[in-house]
Amino acid sequence: MYAVIDLETTGLRTSWHDRIVEVAVVHVDEAGEITDEWCSLVNPDRDLGPQVIHGISATEARRAPRFEQLAGHLAGLLRGRVLTAHNLHFDVSFLLSEYQRVGIQVPLDPTNGLCTMRLASHFLPSVGRSLYDCCRIAGLPPYQAHSALHDARAAAQLLGHYLTATGNPPPWAPALAAATTLTWPPIPVGQVAPVHRRAPGSREQHFLARLVDRLPRLNEPQGDAYLDLLDRALLDRHISATEADALVATAETIGLARADVEHLHRAYLAGLAQVAVEDGIVTASERHDLDQVAELLGLQRCDVDNALAAACTGGIPQQRRRVDTWKFQPGDTVVFTGAMQPPRWEWEEEARAAGLQVGDNITKKTRLLVAADPDTMSGKAKKAHQYGIPIVHPAAYKRMLFNLGTPTTAS
Structure with a gap:
């Protein structure tokens, strides 16, 4: 009826x-x-x-x-x-x-x-x-x-x-x-299952769980392409669903099993730990950052403890270290997308006051896209993915703005 x-x-x-x-x-x-x-x-x-x-x-x-x-x-x-x-x-x-x-x-x-x-x-x-x-x-x-x-x-x-x-x-x-008399055109019915909202409080499955656990495993997996992608994903200390999908796809493309990726994650964490102990002091902020990265990589606090202990005693091989090529500098162009609180114009005024340029659209000169939701499917996000421009959450952008011009070190 x-x-x-x-x-x-x-x-x-x-x-x-x-x-x-x-x-x-x-x-x-x-x-x-x-x-x-x-x-x-x-x-x-x-x-x-x-x-x-x-x-x-x-x-x-x-x-x-x-x-x-x-x-x-x-x-x-x-x-x-x-x-x-x-x-x-x-x-x-x-x-x-x-x-x-x-x-x-x-x-x-x-x-x-x-x-x-x-x-x-x-x-x-x-x-x-x-x-x-x-x-x-x-x-x-x-x-x-x-x-x-x-x-x-x-x-x-x-x-x-x-x-x-x-x-x-x-x-x-x-x-x-x-x-009952209205004439509807014939429309093919596809075999597509409906997708429902996630239950309140439920969390996205960790992307590691989607990797195949197979043999043989590699003794020293060569995962430079994977690690480079991981560098970009962890820029804002958040792995979005889009980034997780890309990490899984990259691991599968280069033949990494789940154990191989876990090995790379531990090596990545070890590299960060080496940087943290270089000056002889691991600050509360550095420890918090290491714990945050470990959680994103599917590792535990005990893995951070082990990485720091090994770095202090020289008990691990020298890890690949570099000064991250991504630096937020005055004059860089930042673009905003999505419905934000406070309103977007306030974010744009703050960016200009900090010496940044604010763009209306994504170009190859854009340095960063700040998205209310980093998984957004907006046209700006699509262009950013095309050009390899980082997409970050407003909270991460605020931290970057605070450290404007300061180089970051990554494993």
């Missing part, structure tokens, strides 16, 4: 190239009972906009199917049913935009569906426009806002409240009949 939908998007307007990042559909029968539900994240192939609102990370979205991969299955969930949403015009405009983007014309029109927000003026007089207010006044249970599935469930329960109040047949019975 009814297909209640909700979307999370990168912004408010399709005319600003905003895209869907999560879609949920809840089926409701003529009695107002929920009979089925479906939800998936959607890869928008761009930055995710106000992530603080919808709470979806680029790590999750970049591994989700694109809209065209879900288009056929989604059409099957909507076909023959009355499209319903809280603020139907908004959801329909985005669905139409996404289908049009892949060259498919679908029979969606806000005038042919039900909007629980507009119906509230009849069933819930004097209530506010928000879904939260409508559900509260209707006596419905609280829900997790800005999650497509939870919002769709709440709207479905609100529709059930309306159906109970109006009796049978409802005043929108003609819309029910019209929905």
Whole structure:
């Protein structure tokens, strides 16, 4: 009978190239009972906009199917049913935009569906426009806002409240009949599994776990390409999902097994430990940095203890050491991307005050891209990856700004 939908998007307007990042559909029968539900994240192939609102990370979205991969299955969930949403015009405009983007014309029109927000003026007089207010006044249970599935469930329960109040047949019975006559084009249904949000507090699997544990193992694995990539990834003391994927791919390309990579990680940590003990004092800051690197590499605090002890006694071979070629200097060009707090213009003013140039777009002269989410799929990030320009989180950038012009030493 009814297909209640909700979307999370990168912004408010399709005319600003905003895209869907999560879609949920809840089926409701003529009695107002929920009979089925479906939800998936959607890869928008761009930055995710106000992530603080919808709470979806680029790590999750970049591994989700694109809209065209879900288009056929989604059409099957909507076909023959009355499209319903809280603020139907908004959801329909985005669905139409996404289908049009892949060259498919679908029979969606806000005038042919039900909007629980507009119906509230009849069933819930004097209530506010928000879904939260409508559900509260209707006596419905609280829900997790800005999650497509939870919002769709709440709207479905609100529709059930309306159906109970109006009796049978409802005043929108003609819309029910019209929905069954709408002609949908044939859209292939791909074999793509939906991707759901990560449970709150769950962590990304460490990239080491994705490496193959195979034989033979190398006695002294030659992993310069891997270590060079690791240098860039650890520039901001954070390994993003994009960087983790690249490390795994590089290890597999040059034939490194998991044990080989663990060997390289210990050698890398040992090199850092050598640098830390050179002046005879390991400061609290240096120890914290070593512990942080060890955790990122899948090692333990005891591995740091062992590396420092070996470095102090000369019990390890001389490690490859170099002054990192990446130096943040006055006059360098920095570019910002993503929705930031405080606003981006404040970050840009601070950068200029520190003697940096601020660019609007990525060029080969750009020194650094600061991204609200380092896994962002924005156009700026794509160019940065193409040119080999580091992408860092704002917190890491602040540390770099504090040490502006100071060379860093890496193993």
